[in-house]
Amino acid sequence: xxxxxxxxxxxxxxxxxxxxxxxxxxxxxxxxxxxxxxxxxxxxxxxxxxxxxxxxxxxxxxxxxxxxxxxxxxxxxxxxxxxxxxxxxxxxxxxxxxxxxxxxxxxxxxxxxxxxxxxxxxxxxxxxxxxxxxxxxxxxxxxxxxxxxxxxxxxxxxxxxxxxxxxxxxxxxxxxxxxxxxxxxxxxxxxxxxxxxxxxxxxxxxxxxxxxxxxxxxxxxxxxxxxxxxxxxxxxxxxxxxxxxxxxxxxx
Amino acid sequence: xxxxxxxxxxxxxxxxxxxxxxxxxxxxxxxxxxxxxxxxxxxxxxxxxxxxxxxxxxxxxxxxxxxxxxxxxxxxxxxxxxxxxxxxxxxxxxxxxxxxxxxxxxxxxxxxxxxxxxxxxxxxxxxxxxxxxxxxxxxxxxxxxxxxxxxxxxxxxxxxxxxxxxxxxxxxxxxxxxxxxxxxxxxxxxxxxxxxxxxxxxxxxxxxxxxxxxxxxxxxxxxxxxxxxxxxxxxxxxxxxxxxxxxxxxxxxxxxxxxxxxxxxxxxxxxxxxxxxxxxxxxxxxxxxxxxxxxxxxxxxxxxxxxxxxxxxxxxxxxxxxxxxxxxxxxxxxx
Amino acid sequence: xxxxxxxxxxxxxxxxxxxxxxxxxxxxxxxxxxxxxxxxxxxxxxxxxxxxxxxxxxxxxxxxxxxxxxxxxxxxxxxxxxxxxxxxxxxxxxxxxxxxxxxxxxxxxxxxxxxxxxxxxxxxxxxxxxxxxxxxxxxxxxxxxxxxxxxxxxxxxxxxxxxxxxxxxxxxxxxxxxxxxxxxxxxxxxxxxxxxxxxxxxxxxxxxxxxxxxxxxxxxxxxxxxxxxxxxxxxxxxxxxxxxxxxxxxxxxxxxxxxxxxxxxxxxxxxxxxx
Numbered sequence: 001x002x003x004x005x006x007x008x009x010x011x012x013x014x015x016x017x018x019x020x021x022x023x024x025x026x027x028x029x030x031x032x033x034x035x036x037x038x039x040x041x042x043x044x045x046x047x048x049x050x051x052x053x054x055x056x057x058x059x060x061x062x063x064x065x066x067x068x069x070x071x072x073x074x075x076x077x078x079x080x081x082x083x084x085x086x087x088x089x090x091x092x093x094x095x096x097x098x099x100x101x102x103x104x105x106x107x108x109x110x111x112x113x114x115x116x117x118x119x120x121x122x123x124x125x126x127x128x129x130x131x132x133x134x135x136x137x138x139x140x141x142x143x144x145x146x147x148x149x150x151x152x153x154x155x156x157x158x159x160x161x162x163x164x165x166x167x168x169x170x171x172x173x174x175x176x177x178x179x180x181x182x183x184x185x186x187x188x189x190x191x192x193x194x195x196x197x198x199x200x201x202x203x204x205x206x207x208x209x210x211x212x213x214x215x216x217x218x219x220x221x222x223x224x225x226x227x228x229x230x231x232x233x234x235x236x237x238x239x240x241x242x243x244x245x246x247x248x249x250x251x252x
Numbered sequence: 253x254x255x256x257x258x259x260x261x262x263x264x265x266x267x268x269x270x271x272x273x274x275x276x277x278x279x280x281x282x283x284x285x286x287x288x289x290x291x292x293x294x295x296x297x298x299x300x301x302x303x304x305x306x307x308x309x310x311x312x313x314x315x316x317x318x319x320x321x322x323x324x325x326x327x328x329x330x331x332x333x334x335x336x337x338x339x340x341x342x343x344x345x346x347x348x349x350x351x352x353x354x355x356x357x358x359x360x361x362x363x364x365x366x367x368x369x370x371x372x373x374x375x376x377x378x379x380x381x382x383x384x385x386x387x388x389x390x391x392x393x394x395x396x397x398x399x400x401x402x403x404x405x406x407x408x409x410x411x412x413x414x415x416x417x418x419x420x421x422x423x424x425x426x427x428x429x430x431x432x433x434x435x436x437x438x439x440x441x442x443x444x445x446x447x448x449x450x451x452x453x454x455x456x457x458x459x460x461x462x463x464x465x466x467x468x469x470x471x472x473x474x475x476x477x478x479x480x481x482x483x484x485x486x487x488x489x490x491x492x493x494x495x496x497x498x499x500x501x502x503x504x505x506x507x508x509x510x511x512x513x514x515x516x517x518x519x520x521x522x523x524x525x526x527x528x529x530x531x532x533x534x535x536x537x538x539x540x541x542x543x544x545x546x547x548x549x550x551x552x553x554x555x556x557x558x559x560x561x562x563x564x565x566x567x568x569x570x571x572x573x574x575x576x577x578x579x580x581x582x583x584x585x586x587x
Numbered sequence: 588x589x590x591x592x593x594x595x596x597x598x599x600x601x602x603x604x605x606x607x608x609x610x611x612x613x614x615x616x617x618x619x620x621x622x623x624x625x626x627x628x629x630x631x632x633x634x635x636x637x638x639x640x641x642x643x644x645x646x647x648x649x650x651x652x653x654x655x656x657x658x659x660x661x662x663x664x665x666x667x668x669x670x671x672x673x674x675x676x677x678x679x680x681x682x683x684x685x686x687x688x689x690x691x692x693x694x695x696x697x698x699x700x701x702x703x704x705x706x707x708x709x710x711x712x713x714x715x716x717x718x719x720x721x722x723x724x725x726x727x728x729x730x731x732x733x734x735x736x737x738x739x740x741x742x743x744x745x746x747x748x749x750x751x752x753x754x755x756x757x758x759x760x761x762x763x764x765x766x767x768x769x770x771x772x773x774x775x776x777x778x779x780x781x782x783x784x785x786x787x788x789x790x791x792x793x794x795x796x797x798x799x800x801x802x803x804x805x806x807x808x809x810x811x812x813x814x815x816x817x818x819x820x821x822x823x824x825x826x827x828x829x830x831x832x833x834x835x836x837x838x839x840x841x842x843x844x845x846x847x848x849x850x851x852x853x854x855x856x857x858x859x860x861x862x
Contacts, residue, residue, distance in 0.1 A: 422806030
């Protein structure tokens with residue numbers, strides 16, 4: 001079942017094409033990794049997919065309805081967006097911040113905080129013990145989990161996350177990716193912007209590679225990331241190592 | 253205790269304080285008035301000295317203290333939530349200064365003789381212009397840009413206010429700059445209450461309607477928008493907040509002058525009691541602002557030596573330490 | 588051709604007044620005395636304030652004579668024979684007149700109605716029209732005698748309330764006018780709370796029999812709008828309230844006696860309205 005589909009989406013800022021004719025199809029239970037070098041247009045493409053910006057041309061369908069035809073409130077019940085980490089959150093208790101995820105359902109304050117979806121989201125992200133703590137006191141890893149929990153609390157079929165593991169150490173990054181994988185296993189469709197190609201290869205069903213605003217390749221990770229692409233897009237050479245912990249290493 | 257109950261309790265305490273001070277403000281003043289006799293005279297429609305003092309002098313003044321203080325507190329809380337900046341305050345941002353300029357331009361040039369509604373409209377126009385300039389200047393700039401723009405805007409507005417006061421015909425005008433820059437509720441009438449009321453009601457409704465969006469905005473604009481709130485454009489949160497604050501501040505400053513720091517101090521003191529949730533802070537900030545201004549106005553009246561102290565002097569004495577504390581905290585986070 | 592005729596005509600009053608000294612006035616009060624006494628053409632300049640009808644009773648006449656800002660530079664440039672001024676204002680300009688060789692007369696403010704004939708004579712003598720001065724001073728004294736009433740400790744009280752809540756105290760011209768019209772000055776009676784400003788609340792709590800609103804200055808301001816406060820209107824209705832133009836007693840002039848007449852009428856109304 002197709003949850004989110006973008007076809008030939010373009011967006012210009014001034015006379016620069018930030019996203020040009022990009023396409024993406026997200027099905028139920030799938031994790032798509034959106035990869036590409038800095039400045040490739042990944043974040044803008046994500047904002048387009050999230051309905052935060054309107055494309056100049058092209059078409060985005062969320063659950064078979066045009067993004068432009070969906071009201072912001074309905075869209076918020078079908079799609080949750082986790083932007084890049086915006087720094088320290090306010091000193092509100094973690095549970096209250098996660099409960100903000102219930103706002104699209106018209107639930108707020110204590111009513112929202114008591115909702116089972118909030119408890120469930122705190123549970124799966126391992127934040128139950130921290131839920132009374134001020135969010136400003138959380139570590140980077142805990143903050144990333146809190147942002148995911150807020151998205152899960154809305155209980156949407158689609159989750160979009162922009163670099164959710166950018167600032168995390170390997171252990172936290174790994175546990176975050178496991179969480180996403182687990183949520184996909186329960187039927188959600190997830191798009192994640194990633195820079196860690198190793199984790200991308202390991203946890204994503206499909207990779208979408210962007211460069212200069214365009215999608216240059218998409219498909220299963222091993223097909224997308226070949227030596228040729230690594231050299232032309234990322235400007236690094238790759239040496240494959242058999243029987244190593246990682247399947248390959250990067251050289252300058 | 254559930255946080256909703258905590259907020260309810262806080263509101264009840266504040267409301268009790270406002271009601272108590274409201275009564276006290278009617279009863280106490282420069283002269284001793286037998287309150288019960290005066291009340292009987294008012295109800296009987298007799299124009300005794302006590303009745304006139306309470307119904308015509310103290311009542312409008314007290315009502316305005318509640319309205320103006322409430323509006324300043326509320327708009328401070330809303331602006332701080334919207335800009336995600338604890339230093340935002342209509343006075344510091346120059347919105348009050350703009351409103352004073354607008355009101356002065358109407359009041360002294362005789363435009364007010366055309367229609368009494370011109371006065372709050374002048375204040376509203378001034379406040380809206382200031383807000384528009386501020387938004388244009390700051391854009392997505394940080395705290396420092398906001399404060400710089402606010403400082404520039406308020407001193408510019410103060411200079412223009414002084415200029416207007418110097419140019420108008422009345423020989424007294426140029427001495428009245430203090431009223432407009434510091435604020436006072438001396439000798440206000442019921443006319444002032446009526447011309448202030450529509451802006452206060454509409455502004456309050458507009459600002460309160462943004463409560464949920466302010467909560468969502470704690471996580472940033474993108475999250476707020478993805479949670480289904482329209483921030484920009486007609487009917488968006490930004491329009492509602494800017495228009496609401498301009499309506500409220502504009503019509504209040506038009507009758508009382510720019511009373512500073514209320515919008516800074518009140519949310520600052522109450523925020524920890526509301527779990528740092530912006531929507532929970534709104535009603536307490538209204539009540540707290542009323543409480544603070546009622547108190548300041550009573551102090552101004554009771555300790556009067558010589559000419560009456562401007563209200564803004566007292567609120568600044570209270571507010572400046574809070575401002576300094578905030579600046580020190582800001583310095584720590586920057587360095 | 589027209590220009591030559593106009594120039595010639597303009598010279599006529601000048602040549603007529605040649606025998607009389609040329610006079611500059613630096614103060615609103617001397618402005619008005621000068622306007623009443625001087626020959627046309629004798630006046631080098633009066634202050635711009637004299638043209639303001641809020642402050643000056645002779646504002647209309649003032650439009651026909653030149654105005655001079657009361658600065659030293661203007662006094663030096665116009666080198667008058669006589670300079671008239673107050674004792675407190677434009678001191679440097681008066682000094683400049685003195686150094687320029689002019690006769691400088693500093694006229695203190697009139698503190699009572701009986702000061703006024705003397706002031707008229709001082710100005711009349713200085714500008715060389717003693718006969719006209721004598722006529723004016725005599726007429727004033729006669730009218731004053733016909734208007735004054737005997738004082739009594741039971742006279743009604745009156746407060747002179749001006750913009751910003753200022754109240755007129757004893758030792759001023761308005762205070763003397765009150766006495767001549769048969770009023771006791773409220774501010775003097777309330778002396779123990781004496782400050783120059785009275786709040787509305789105090790005024791309403793301990794009201795005088797008559798509230799005289801002393802309006803001055805054009806335009807709108809908070810200070811002036813205070814006099815229109817509804818509480819004052821309600822507390823001092825009908826005969827208890829009198830609007831008196833400040834220009835009548837701002838300076839000691841023959842017209843100041845009009846304020847005595849207004850106040851005597853007000854007192855009459857008070858007595859009529861009393862139960």
